[in-house]
Amino acid sequence: MSPQPLLDAREVTVRFGGLTAVDAVSARFMPGELVGIIGPNGAGKTTFFNAISGVTRPTSGALSVQGRELAGKGPHRFAANGLARTFQTPRTFGDMLVRDNIAFGLKFAGRRPRKYIWWGEETSVPWVLRTPESILGLIGLSAQADLPAAAITPSQQR
Template sequence: MMADQHAPMLSLRGLTRRFGGLTAVDAIDLDLGKGELISIIGPNGAGKTTLFNLVTGLDRPDDGAVRFEGQDITGLSPERLAAEGIARTFQLGRVFGNLSVMDNVLIGAHTRLRAVKPAMAVIGPLLELGLALLRPAGVRAEEERLREEVKAILARFGERLLPRIDQPAYSLSYANRRRVEIARALALKPRLLLLDEPTAGMNPTETAEMQALVAELKAEGLTILLIEHKLEMVMRLSDRVIVMDEGRKIAEGPGEEVRTDPKVIEAYLGHGLSGTTEQESAA
């Protein structure tokens, strides 16, 4: 199905998730255009990460719909959505500790493998395993190409990761594990990237580096949905800002306009709306 070129890349309508008597996400509407960066902010517990989980298939909504490039993707598995070009990172970084930096990032490219993915629904997985084990010339050539792509992705982080390319992820600093997770998402070559607090736990220098990377990805035309507590970064990067509180969207618009909205100020009382160093906690 061809998507309407004027339609939003991502569209949420009435998205709702309840946990017992708690409505964690309450009838959220959102339109994200191609190449746009929208930030979602709000006090801790506002429902931001739950919203990400609904978009990326880690959880299913009780009501509402998620559409990606005009196609209803509500409730599809994370694997299916990755194959469609949707990648995400997590609030608490997830890496494979015993795998090297290279192998962690290669996992992100798995959905793009062609030489080891025969298009046969029934016996395809067995053939895929056989090809991966035997590694014929076509498989080796594709692996080498992907390894070069991974090196190019890691180079975007300066000298943070390339010198550690063969080290196991468990040996990395917290900030470098976050970088590996983002590199893995980029290895998917996503059309839509969801970043959940990418600078959580980072110092000011590390935060500035991450902000520069996100700005670079945006300038290259990548569509990004961002959750971030560091408000100065949000204001600098975002085309629009959406504010959530208690599962509801309470404001949406340009950053400076949202920042002075009385409802937003009230929601953030005691949470440091104008601060830039809020500590990471559950969303």
């Protein structure tokens, strides 16, 4: 049996009025894979990213995140199922400690080991991703935990 994709996008189409920005795109992304999407200006890259992270609702098509059908659901549902969007420009809270920035993100994404009222238990989130301390260890920023976020480099902020 082949491993389950982190994200399986099938025939994803996004239209803005008469303009088809994303035309029936299918792609599979496996855990641990690093994938680049290239194309000229206006090709539909950003629209596709928005669609596969719940920011934009696809006009049609299916998005399965670790086996859950999420097309049409909000970004928080994607995040809770392990698919998050990052942006080119880091948007940290500069006055807050590095650890508190991560704690805020955890709260926002709902990645706590508890029962969810609407969508069941979040058993798929590895323990290492559930506390600021373990996340800081994973990304190699434990020593910076008690600095204000503005004091670390932009790539560390990202």
